[in-house]
Amino acid sequence: MAGARCPDVFVVCLLFCFLFMTVNADETEAEDESPFTYDRKSKRGPGNWGNLNPTWKVCGNGRFQSPIDLADDRVVVSSKLGILRRAYKPAPAIIRNRGHDIMVAWEGDAGVVRINGTEYKLLQCHWHTPAEHTFDGKSFKMEIHIVHKNSHGQIAVIGILYKLGRPDPFLAKLLQKIKIFDHKGINIGVVDPWDIKFGSRKYFRYIGSLTVPPCTEGVVWSILKKVRTVSMEQIRALRDAVHDGFEDNARPIQESDDIAVYMFRPQAQ
Numbered sequence: 001m002a003g004a005r006c007p008d009v010f011v012v013c014l015l016f017c018f019l020f021m022t023v024n025a026d027e028t029e030a031e032d033e034s035p036f037t038y039d040r041k042s043k044r045g046p047g048n049w050g051n052l053n054p055t056w057k058v059c060g061n062g063r064f065q066s067p068i069d070l071a072d073d074r075v076v077v078s079s080k081l082g083i084l085r086r087a088y089k090p091a092p093a094i095i096r097n098r099g100h101d102i103m104v105a106w107e108g109d110a111g112v113v114r115i116n117g118t119e120y121k122l123l124q125c126h127w128h129t130p131a132e133h134t135f136d137g138k139s140f141k142m143e144i145h146i147v148h149k150n151s152h153g154q155i156a157v158i159g160i161l162y163k164l165g166r167p168d169p170f171l172a173k174l175l176q177k178i179k180i181f182d183h184k185g186i187n188i189g190v191v192d193p194w195d196i197k198f199g200s201r202k203y204f205r206y207i208g209s210l211t212v213p214p215c216t217e218g219v220v221w222s223i224l225k226k227v228r229t230v231s232m233e234q235i236r237a238l239r240d241a242v243h244d245g246f247e248d249n250a251r252p253i254q255e256s257d258d259i260a261v262y263m264f265r266p267q268a269q
Contacts, residue, residue: 059215066208067132096185120148165229200226
Protein backbone atom coordinates (compact mmCIF):
# COMPACT_ATOMS: atom_id res chain seq x y z
CA MET A 1 0.00 0.00 0.00
CA ALA A 2 1.41 3.34 -1.02
CA GLY A 3 1.50 6.31 1.31
CA ALA A 4 3.88 7.95 3.70
CA ARG A 5 3.43 8.54 7.37
CA CYS A 6 0.31 10.62 7.95
CA PRO A 7 1.08 14.11 9.32
CA ASP A 8 -1.03 15.17 12.28
CA VAL A 9 -2.54 17.98 10.22
CA PHE A 10 -4.26 15.47 7.93
CA VAL A 11 -6.05 13.83 10.83
CA VAL A 12 -7.01 17.22 12.25
CA CYS A 13 -8.52 18.18 8.89
CA LEU A 14 -10.44 14.93 8.78
CA LEU A 15 -11.86 15.50 12.24
CA PHE A 16 -12.82 19.03 11.16
CA CYS A 17 -14.83 17.49 8.35
CA PHE A 18 -16.64 15.25 10.84
CA LEU A 19 -17.90 18.34 12.63
CA PHE A 20 -18.96 20.48 9.70
CA MET A 21 -20.06 18.05 6.98
CA THR A 22 -23.13 16.51 8.58
CA VAL A 23 -26.05 14.47 7.38
CA ASN A 24 -29.32 15.58 8.92
CA ALA A 25 -31.56 12.86 10.30
CA ASP A 26 -34.25 13.89 7.80
CA GLU A 27 -31.90 13.48 4.82
CA THR A 28 -31.45 9.72 4.91
CA GLU A 29 -31.84 7.35 1.98
CA ALA A 30 -34.94 7.31 -0.19
CA GLU A 31 -37.37 4.66 1.07
CA ASP A 32 -39.31 4.33 -2.20
CA GLU A 33 -37.43 3.37 -5.33
CA SER A 34 -40.05 4.60 -7.82
CA PRO A 35 -38.57 8.07 -8.58
CA PHE A 36 -35.15 6.74 -9.66
CA THR A 37 -33.42 3.83 -11.34
CA TYR A 38 -29.91 2.42 -11.78
CA ASP A 39 -30.31 2.11 -15.56
CA ARG A 40 -27.64 4.42 -16.98
CA LYS A 41 -29.61 4.84 -20.22
CA SER A 42 -32.79 5.91 -18.44
CA LYS A 43 -33.87 9.52 -17.88
CA ARG A 44 -34.21 8.51 -14.23
CA GLY A 45 -30.77 6.91 -14.16
CA PRO A 46 -27.79 7.82 -11.92
CA GLY A 47 -26.49 10.50 -14.27
CA ASN A 48 -29.77 12.38 -13.98
CA TRP A 49 -30.69 11.87 -10.31
CA GLY A 50 -29.82 15.47 -9.53
CA ASN A 51 -32.55 16.71 -11.89
CA LEU A 52 -35.36 14.47 -10.66
CA ASN A 53 -36.11 16.26 -7.41
CA PRO A 54 -35.11 19.73 -6.09
CA THR A 55 -33.83 18.11 -2.89
CA TRP A 56 -31.56 15.78 -4.88
CA LYS A 57 -29.46 18.43 -6.65
CA VAL A 58 -26.29 17.40 -4.83
CA CYS A 59 -26.50 14.04 -6.65
CA GLY A 60 -25.46 15.96 -9.75
CA ASN A 61 -23.29 18.80 -8.48
CA GLY A 62 -21.81 17.56 -5.20
CA ARG A 63 -18.03 17.52 -4.69
CA PHE A 64 -17.95 14.73 -2.11
CA GLN A 65 -20.08 12.02 -3.68
CA SER A 66 -19.90 8.26 -3.11
CA PRO A 67 -18.96 5.61 -4.10
CA ILE A 68 -15.33 6.16 -5.12
CA ASP A 69 -12.36 4.11 -6.24
CA LEU A 70 -9.99 3.48 -3.36
CA ALA A 71 -6.66 3.62 -5.17
CA ASP A 72 -3.30 2.82 -3.60
CA ASP A 73 -1.57 5.87 -5.01
CA ARG A 74 -3.91 8.34 -3.29
CA VAL A 75 -4.15 6.78 0.18
CA VAL A 76 -2.46 8.30 3.23
CA VAL A 77 -1.64 5.53 5.71
CA SER A 78 -2.24 6.30 9.38
CA SER A 79 -2.53 4.61 12.75
CA LYS A 80 -4.08 7.73 14.30
CA LEU A 81 -7.66 7.15 13.14
CA GLY A 82 -8.06 4.33 15.61
CA ILE A 83 -9.80 0.97 15.65
CA LEU A 84 -13.50 0.75 14.82
CA ARG A 85 -14.74 -0.08 18.30
CA ARG A 86 -17.98 -1.99 18.02
CA ALA A 87 -20.21 -2.34 21.06
CA TYR A 88 -22.97 -4.20 19.26
CA LYS A 89 -25.56 -6.42 20.91
CA PRO A 90 -28.39 -8.69 19.74
CA ALA A 91 -31.73 -6.91 19.26
CA PRO A 92 -35.13 -7.45 17.57
CA ALA A 93 -35.10 -6.65 13.86
CA ILE A 94 -37.22 -6.62 10.73
CA ILE A 95 -36.25 -7.44 7.17
CA ARG A 96 -37.76 -5.27 4.48
CA ASN A 97 -37.77 -5.00 0.70
CA ARG A 98 -37.31 -1.32 -0.19
CA GLY A 99 -37.61 -2.12 -3.88
CA HIS A 100 -34.12 -0.87 -4.69
CA ASP A 101 -32.47 -2.96 -1.96
CA ILE A 102 -32.98 -5.42 0.90
CA MET A 103 -32.67 -3.95 4.40
CA VAL A 104 -32.41 -5.37 7.91
CA ALA A 105 -33.43 -2.72 10.45
CA TRP A 106 -32.93 -3.13 14.18
CA GLU A 107 -35.97 -2.03 16.17
CA GLY A 108 -34.35 -2.47 19.55
CA ASP A 109 -31.05 -1.20 20.92
CA ALA A 110 -28.42 -2.99 18.83
CA GLY A 111 -25.53 -1.04 20.29
CA VAL A 112 -23.04 1.40 18.80
CA VAL A 113 -19.75 1.81 17.00
CA ARG A 114 -17.24 4.34 18.36
CA ILE A 115 -15.43 6.43 15.76
CA ASN A 116 -12.86 8.96 17.01
CA GLY A 117 -14.54 8.95 20.41
CA THR A 118 -18.05 9.55 19.06
CA GLU A 119 -20.77 6.92 19.46
CA TYR A 120 -22.90 6.10 16.43
CA LYS A 121 -26.01 4.01 17.04
CA LEU A 122 -26.51 0.99 14.79
CA LEU A 123 -29.66 1.44 12.67
CA GLN A 124 -29.70 -0.92 9.71
CA CYS A 125 -27.77 -2.74 7.05
CA HIS A 126 -28.48 -3.32 3.36
CA TRP A 127 -26.79 -4.84 0.32
CA HIS A 128 -25.68 -3.72 -3.14
CA THR A 129 -24.97 -6.10 -6.02
CA PRO A 130 -22.46 -5.58 -7.48
CA ALA A 131 -20.34 -3.71 -4.94
CA GLU A 132 -20.30 0.08 -5.24
CA HIS A 133 -16.76 0.93 -4.12
CA THR A 134 -13.76 -0.43 -6.02
CA PHE A 135 -10.16 -1.15 -5.01
CA ASP A 136 -7.65 0.16 -7.57
CA GLY A 137 -10.32 -0.11 -10.24
CA LYS A 138 -11.21 -3.70 -9.36
CA SER A 139 -14.90 -4.38 -8.81
CA PHE A 140 -16.49 -6.98 -6.55
CA LYS A 141 -19.72 -8.98 -6.43
CA MET A 142 -21.43 -7.48 -3.39
CA GLU A 143 -21.18 -4.78 -0.74
CA ILE A 144 -22.94 -4.49 2.60
CA HIS A 145 -23.52 -1.07 4.16
CA ILE A 146 -23.88 -0.99 7.94
CA VAL A 147 -25.56 2.31 8.77
CA HIS A 148 -25.16 4.22 12.05
CA LYS A 149 -26.21 7.65 13.33
CA ASN A 150 -24.95 9.76 16.24
CA SER A 151 -26.90 12.05 18.56
CA HIS A 152 -26.36 15.01 16.19
CA GLY A 153 -27.82 13.20 13.20
CA GLN A 154 -24.46 12.48 11.55
CA ILE A 155 -24.33 9.26 9.54
CA ALA A 156 -21.45 6.77 9.61
CA VAL A 157 -21.42 3.79 7.26
CA ILE A 158 -19.16 0.76 7.45
CA GLY A 159 -18.80 -0.99 4.10
CA ILE A 160 -17.60 -4.54 3.42
CA LEU A 161 -16.87 -5.85 -0.08
CA TYR A 162 -17.35 -9.47 -1.16
CA LYS A 163 -16.03 -11.79 -3.87
CA LEU A 164 -17.43 -15.16 -4.93
CA GLY A 165 -16.56 -18.01 -2.60
CA ARG A 166 -17.92 -19.59 0.56
CA PRO A 167 -21.37 -18.44 1.76
CA ASP A 168 -21.51 -15.37 3.99
CA PRO A 169 -22.57 -16.52 7.50
CA PHE A 170 -24.81 -13.51 8.15
CA LEU A 171 -26.72 -13.84 4.87
CA ALA A 172 -26.98 -17.60 5.39
CA LYS A 173 -29.16 -17.01 8.45
CA LEU A 174 -31.46 -14.69 6.47
CA LEU A 175 -31.65 -16.49 3.14
CA GLN A 176 -35.07 -18.12 3.52
CA LYS A 177 -36.64 -14.93 4.88
CA ILE A 178 -35.27 -12.89 1.97
CA LYS A 179 -37.32 -15.05 -0.40
CA ILE A 180 -40.72 -14.49 1.25
CA PHE A 181 -41.01 -10.94 2.60
CA ASP A 182 -42.33 -7.73 1.01
CA HIS A 183 -42.38 -3.91 1.38
CA LYS A 184 -44.07 -4.06 4.77
CA GLY A 185 -41.31 -6.23 6.12
CA ILE A 186 -41.47 -9.07 8.58
CA ASN A 187 -40.21 -9.48 12.10
CA ILE A 188 -37.27 -11.84 12.13
CA GLY A 189 -36.72 -11.98 15.87
CA VAL A 190 -33.43 -11.17 17.53
CA VAL A 191 -30.55 -10.55 15.14
CA ASP A 192 -26.97 -10.37 16.38
CA PRO A 193 -24.98 -7.74 14.42
CA TRP A 194 -21.78 -9.51 15.49
CA ASP A 195 -22.73 -12.10 12.87
CA ILE A 196 -21.56 -9.55 10.29
CA LYS A 197 -17.91 -10.58 10.17
CA PHE A 198 -15.17 -7.98 9.69
CA GLY A 199 -12.02 -10.09 9.64
CA SER A 200 -9.56 -7.21 9.75
CA ARG A 201 -8.85 -3.97 11.59
CA LYS A 202 -7.60 -2.22 8.46
CA TYR A 203 -10.01 0.14 6.74
CA PHE A 204 -10.20 3.09 4.37
CA ARG A 205 -11.70 6.35 5.66
CA TYR A 206 -13.12 9.28 3.75
CA ILE A 207 -15.96 11.78 3.93
CA GLY A 208 -18.50 11.15 1.18
CA SER A 209 -22.23 10.87 0.64
CA LEU A 210 -25.21 8.57 0.62
CA THR A 211 -25.06 6.44 -2.54
CA VAL A 212 -28.80 6.77 -3.25
CA PRO A 213 -30.92 9.93 -3.46
CA PRO A 214 -30.83 12.45 -1.89
CA CYS A 215 -27.03 11.76 -2.04
CA THR A 216 -26.50 13.95 1.04
CA GLU A 217 -22.84 14.65 1.79
CA GLY A 218 -21.02 14.47 5.10
CA VAL A 219 -21.23 10.69 5.53
CA VAL A 220 -18.28 9.19 7.44
CA TRP A 221 -17.27 6.17 5.38
CA SER A 222 -15.15 3.29 6.71
CA ILE A 223 -14.54 0.62 4.05
CA LEU A 224 -12.86 -2.52 5.35
CA LYS A 225 -9.73 -3.49 3.46
CA LYS A 226 -10.39 -7.21 3.77
CA VAL A 227 -12.60 -8.63 1.02
CA ARG A 228 -14.91 -11.36 2.31
CA THR A 229 -16.78 -14.08 0.39
CA VAL A 230 -20.39 -14.67 -0.66
CA SER A 231 -21.98 -17.52 -2.60
CA MET A 232 -23.73 -17.15 -5.96
CA GLU A 233 -26.92 -18.51 -4.38
CA GLN A 234 -26.89 -15.66 -1.87
CA ILE A 235 -26.30 -13.05 -4.57
CA ARG A 236 -29.16 -14.49 -6.65
CA ALA A 237 -31.48 -14.34 -3.65
CA LEU A 238 -30.78 -10.63 -3.16
CA ARG A 239 -31.14 -9.87 -6.87
CA ASP A 240 -34.36 -11.87 -7.23
CA ALA A 241 -35.94 -10.17 -4.21
CA VAL A 242 -35.64 -6.55 -5.38
CA HIS A 243 -37.97 -5.04 -7.97
CA ASP A 244 -37.37 -5.50 -11.70
CA GLY A 245 -34.71 -3.10 -12.90
CA PHE A 246 -32.91 -2.99 -9.55
CA GLU A 247 -31.02 -6.28 -9.80
CA ASP A 248 -27.87 -4.20 -10.36
CA ASN A 249 -28.30 -1.63 -7.60
CA ALA A 250 -24.83 -0.06 -7.58
CA ARG A 251 -24.28 3.62 -8.26
CA PRO A 252 -21.38 4.28 -10.67
CA ILE A 253 -18.03 5.44 -9.31
CA GLN A 254 -17.99 9.22 -8.70
CA GLU A 255 -15.31 11.83 -9.33
CA SER A 256 -13.19 12.11 -6.21
CA ASP A 257 -10.32 14.52 -6.88
CA ASP A 258 -11.38 16.68 -3.91
CA ILE A 259 -11.72 13.77 -1.49
CA ALA A 260 -8.93 12.88 0.95
CA VAL A 261 -8.64 9.13 1.53
CA TYR A 262 -6.89 7.54 4.50
CA MET A 263 -6.19 3.98 5.49
CA PHE A 264 -6.05 2.90 9.10
CA ARG A 265 -3.28 0.44 9.74
CA PRO A 266 -2.34 -0.32 13.34
CA GLN A 267 1.12 1.02 14.20
CA ALA A 268 1.71 2.44 10.72
CA GLN A 269 5.25 3.63 10.19
